[in-house]
Amino acid sequence: MRFQHSSDIWRDFPELVPGVLVATGITADVSVDDAIAWCAERAADRLETASEGELPAIQAWRRAFSKMGLKPTQYRCASESLLRRFRKEGALPRLHPLIDLCNALSIAYAIPVAVFDIAKISQYVEVRYAAGDETYLTFSGETEHPPPGEVIFADAEGRAHARRWTNRQSGHSAVRDTTTDVLIVAEALHDTARKDVESLMAGLSDELAAGWSMTPPEYTILSPSEPRFEFPV
Template sequence: MKISIDPKILENFPDAKIGWLRAGVANAGGAAHVRALKAGLEARLNDIGILADTMMMHPDVRRWREVYSAMGVKPSKYRSSLEALLRRIFKGDLWEVSPVVDCYDCVSALSLLPMGAHDMEKLRGGLTLRYAHEGEKFYPLGAGDSVIECAERHVVYADCEKVCCWLWNYRDTRDASVDADTKEALFLVDCAFETEWRSVEEGLSALAAELSAIGCTVRKSGVVSAAAPEAETE
């Protein structure tokens, strides 16, 4: 399966990158390891200068609001997955989805890089970061039978059949989500601009280490960017 960035995205976001990592997750466990990661998140964020009342001053957090404004949505209402995650951490609202999901969320927060994942068996054809087609339908995870109509300015991840993630990394679709039956997952690390804290490559390395620590089998990883706008994940 190929993963790619559409040329029109790179015209407007020339520094955009996608870090990708394919891993077997059927043997994931490590609940205690993930609980320890979650318990130490706020202190570790404080250590790198990320505080509840100042996090929006950090460019790696703040600049995603500029990206969302460019997509024609209010960034105070539609927040990047990174900002949403940090806000939950500082509110003490620690999530509990599964060891795999909780693990990559922890790495995302500590790397200041939005991250997500899809079940590879639910993807069809290649996965592309592109602009949505006007009126294209998106079926969000955790929203019942709700349907969102996309606009042309919205950046989405899409395979050959469906929108897999809306507003770059705002929300995944229920039709490609990682769940208890997932055997192979494709993890994504998002970057729309030059970052200050961690690079996509550093985020991928941290993700690989933590997934391995909970029993996942990392098979292959890489980065797509303007220099190499597509890659084969198999």
């Protein structure tokens, strides 16, 4: 199985820095409270001096959304949406320890983090422009068809596992209590993206090892010269 961005995405967004990691042996019975508390404190510190829309990582995604023809205040990247909710409510909802951990890291770094159940993916995931015939399953069970040109996470069967790039994931490959193996992707576009993505992925690997008693998973930072991440199923 593999993960990659299409050559068109690299051409249009050469500043992109993706971090990719695969973790196996995930369960829903661990505590990540300490990590969440640290991330929440860091996010709160950020928001004391600037709104989420003023953070460089979020501004870079807003520019990308505008470039894709999307109104950035109507369609927000996942990290901006999480930061908005955190600012208003002071906390994020608890869903599953792995999702809670990734959401917490996302607000700590202001970087979108996507988590996919590998069992629900067919052969590969490619971030690419939609052809228009792909299917996307919402969390409410409705089927949508992303329009041609929209950036999606697509697999070999034409399923869109995320729409509008980092805006919204699909219910089809969402992490559930039965999930054991996951693909995790963090993407950034701002000036210090490489340093920040590396720090986020290193922290994620350490927290996975601590919480799930596993060997720290190796992660990869992709680039135009090394755009593909391959992993066994």
